[in-house]
Amino acid sequence: MTDWAGRQSDEVVKDWLRQMHLIRFFDEKVDEFFAKGMIHGTTHLCVGQEASAVGACAPLKDDDMITSTHRGHGHCIAKGAEPDRMMAELFGRVTGYCKGKGGSMHIADVDKGNLGANGIVGGGIPLAVGAALTSQMKKQGKVAVCFFGDGATNEGSFHESLNLASIWKLPVVFVCENNQYGMSGPVKDMVNIEDIADRGASYGIPGRVVDGNNLLEMADVMEEAVMQARSGSGPVLIEAKTYRWKGHSKSDAKKYRTREEEKDWRTNKDPIKRFEEWLLEEGRITKEEAETIRQSALDEINRAVEFAENSEEPSMDTILEDVYA
Amino acid sequence: MREITYAEAVREGLSQRMREDSDVFVLGEDIGVYGGAFGVTRGMIEEFGPERIRNTPISEAAITGAAVGAALTGMKPVLELQFSDFITIAMDQLVNQAAKVRYMYGGKGHVPMVVRTPSGSGTGAAAQHSQSLEAWVAHIPGLKVVQPSTAYDAKGLLKAAMEDPNPVIFYEHKVLYKSKSDVPEEEYTIPLGKADVKKEGTDVTIIATAIMVHKALEAAEELEKRGISVEVVDPRTLVPLDEETIIASVSKTGRVIIVHEAVKRGGFGGEIAGVIAESEAFDYLDAPIRRLGALPIPVPYNPVLEKAMIPQVEDIIKAVEETMRGA
Ligand SMILES: Cc1ncc(C[n+]2csc(CCOP(=O)(O)OP(=O)(O)O)c2C)c(N)n1
Ligand SMILES: [Mg+2]
Numbered sequence: 001m002t003d004w005a006g007r008q009s010d011e012v013v014k015d016w017l018r019q020m021h022l023i024r025f026f027d028e029k030v031d032e033f034f035a036k037g038m039i040h041g042t043t044h045l046c047v048g049q050e051a052s053a054v055g056a057c058a059p060l061k062d063d064d065m066i067t068s069t070h071r072g073h074g075h076c077i078a079k080g081a082e083p084d085r086m087m088a089e090l091f092g093r094v095t096g097y098c099k100g101k102g103g104s105m106h107i108a109d110v111d112k113g114n115l116g117a118n119g120i121v122g123g124g125i126p127l128a129v130g131a132a133l134t135s136q137m138k139k140q141g142k143v144a145v146c147f148f149g150d151g152a153t154n155e156g157s158f159h160e161s162l163n164l165a166s167i168w169k170l171p172v173v174f175v176c177e178n179n180q181y182g183m184s185g186p187v188k189d190m191v192n193i194e195d196i197a198d199r200g201a202s203y204g205i206p207g208r209v210v211d212g213n214n215l216l217e218m219a220d221v222m223e224e225a226v227m228q229a230r231s232g233s234g235p236v237l238i239e240a241k242t243y244r245w246k247g248h249s250k251s252d253a254k255k256y257r258t259r260e261e262e263k264d265w266r267t268n269k270d271p272i273k274r275f276e277e278w279l280l281e282e283g284r285i286t287k288e289e290a291e292t293i294r295q296s297a298l299d300e301i302n303r304a305v306e307f308a309e310n311s312e313e314p315s316m317d318t319i320l321e322d323v324y325a
Numbered sequence: 326m327r328e329i330t331y332a333e334a335v336r337e338g339l340s341q342r343m344r345e346d347s348d349v350f351v352l353g354e355d356i357g358v359y360g361g362a363f364g365v366t367r368g369m370i371e372e373f374g375p376e377r378i379r380n381t382p383i384s385e386a387a388i389t390g391a392a393v394g395a396a397l398t399g400m401k402p403v404l405e406l407q408f409s410d411f412i413t414i415a416m417d418q419l420v421n422q423a424a425k426v427r428y429m430y431g432g433k434g435h436v437p438m439v440v441r442t443p444s445g446s447g448t449g450a451a452a453q454h455s456q457s458l459e460a461w462v463a464h465i466p467g468l469k470v471v472q473p474s475t476a477y478d479a480k481g482l483l484k485a486a487m488e489d490p491n492p493v494i495f496y497e498h499k500v501l502y503k504s505k506s507d508v509p510e511e512e513y514t515i516p517l518g519k520a521d522v523k524k525e526g527t528d529v530t531i532i533a534t535a536i537m538v539h540k541a542l543e544a545a546e547e548l549e550k551r552g553i554s555v556e557v558v559d560p561r562t563l564v565p566l567d568e569e570t571i572i573a574s575v576s577k578t579g580r581v582i583i584v585h586e587a588v589k590r591g592g593f594g595g596e597i598a599g600v601i602a603e604s605e606a607f608d609y610l611d612a613p614i615r616r617l618g619a620l621p622i623p624v625p626y627n628p629v630l631e632k633a634m635i636p637q638v639e640d641i642i643k644a645v646e647e648t649m650r651g652a
Contacts, residue, residue: 040628041449092627103451103626119453121383154382182383184359190382255358319630323622
């Protein structure tokens with residue numbers, strides 16, 4: 001391990017903690033609003049997966065790019081999006097990132113290098129390859145980080161994209177968040193190898209397995225991969241082993257897994273708790289500071305809700321806008 | 326007779342066929358213990374086991390192609406494509422393989438498969454989970470296309486689709502899954518290519534598909550109060566299309582509105598309008614043929630915009646009144 005993450009300043013590591021809290025509070029609020037019927041449509045929450053999002057984005061520069069998935073709120077926050085405009089999007093308001101037209105599955109923040117969440121499993125993977133191609137052709141030095149789930153690695157788009165990125169030596173880092181399930185399909189039934197990272201070998205791409213609930217490990221491995229991609233040596237495939245605490249989407253009886261398994265991940269592998277413990281052990285923060293960070297993240301999410309609720313609905317005359325440029 | 330939901334009718338129809346014919350099996354994403362994204366296959370893995378209720382990886386191209394290959398060699402697969410939007414990924418296997426093998430091979434082999442797939446907006450699922458792309462597949466010679474609007478029709482049409490020796494795309498409307506109608510417990514067949522006159526009338530014909538059938542019926546009820554007698558025709562299958570029933574109805578009423586949820590531009594309504602315009606019904610027309618369909622936009626997330634995108638009961642009423650005035 002390079003210990004890149006451990007060498008970051010107090011300011012940086014505290015910000016990682018803040019981001020993880022933001023993600024968790026954001027998604028817990030969204031969960032509550034769906035349960036109350038305050039938001040329509042559907043949503044996919046990443047509670048429990050905060051470290052892979054924050055760790056993956058930790059070594060990125062502002063102008064690096066990401067592509068995200070249907071489970072994308074965490075990626076979005078980790079790439080620097082404003083929770084208030086995200087929440088407004090979920091409320092379908094005109095102040096949202098997509099002016100209320102996209103919703104949870106399509107939040108994008110192109111100016112910040114977030115090329116968008118995606119409703120199509122595997123849909124964003126080739127886009128990341130294309131973004132990396134731009135960077136290569138224009139010699140921009142930017143890296144594209146491509147998020148997708150374990151389930152997405154059974155789509156043709158995954159395999160075709162890895163091959164393409166490899167033969168063209170593109171600056172892209174493929175990040176598979178293996179949360180053990182698709183919508184219900186257990187990865188052990190849907191993939192006949194232990195580690196999805198091994199799939200990189202077919203395409204001449206190095207694969208790395210990471211504990212996705214360990215922020216430091218995630219950030220370290222990502223930093224190395226991003227460096228390699230940026231230096232022109234081609235893509236890397238990273239598999240972050242993690243777990244989604246909530247159901248797949250708003251309606252999920254979770255018949256495909258046990259409550260014991262859920263409890264084990266929640267109590268023993270909580271990524272926020274683990275990182276906070278490290279910060280305390282290392283003397284990087286005090287208990288009071290930790291509490292202040294938590295509280296200020298919660299306040300920020302509450303303000304985001306207020307912002308969303310007080311925002312306008314899009315007006316009817318915008319309905320035909322933005323189909324074409 | 327008992328009332329059951331559209332989703333239950335599909336499940337019952339599927340299960341009854343599976344009990345009779347061991348060549349019929351279902352494959353799709355999350356159709357096992359999860360019961361399918363809309364709960365249609367709920368309980369089926371318990372009855373039929375994982376061999377015949379095959380829970381697949383997220384691999385639309387492969388599972389569609391595997392269904393084509395299995396169908397070509399003696400099985401009768403029923404593929405559940407979780408959302409009809411994902412047909413884009415399955416398209417090569419449907420359009421270049423399933424639809425064409427028999428013709429290309431000079432009449433050898435056939436592909437008895439059904440693709441069941443939920444379509445339509447109204448659930449807030451936004452642009453990539455709400456489309457109505459049936460015109461795409463209706464354009465392809467070799468595919469049949471079904472769009473049931475009621476639980477009763479769904480069960481009878483599904484049986485016909487499963488017994489058909491050709492690939493059939495069977496569109497189920499998400500918003501209709503919970504709608505109920507009287508459905509016989511025993512099996513029955515509604516032949517493909519037979520439209521249904523959902524309501525008789527004399528002044529104007531509304532040809533409507535899927536969820537628009539219900540909106541048309543609601544509009545008809547209101548229009549009746551305003552002294553306009555509306556006939557509502559549900560083609561039920563786009564391919565084959567029951568041109569005879571459509572032409573007869575329009576010849577009788579002399580006025581026609583065609584309504585579908587799909588984007589109007591390039592939608593199947595244009596085909597229906599063409600059929601009418603080319604037929605003897607043209608001579609009976611007292612007003613121009615009128616089409617209602619969705620605005621030419623991706624389905625918006627905001628619920629108000631989402632609703633405004635597609636024809637509503639008031640839009641149908643307005644169109645009928647304008648048509649009655651000859652406008
Ligand atoms: C092409 C396509 N197929 C199926 C779906 C439905 N679907 C949405 S998310 C999902 C599971 C994805 O699993 P994974 O890639 O592991 O991501 P996770 O949900 O676990 O984050 C499925 C089947 C879809 N949106 N797009
Ligand atoms: Mg997964």
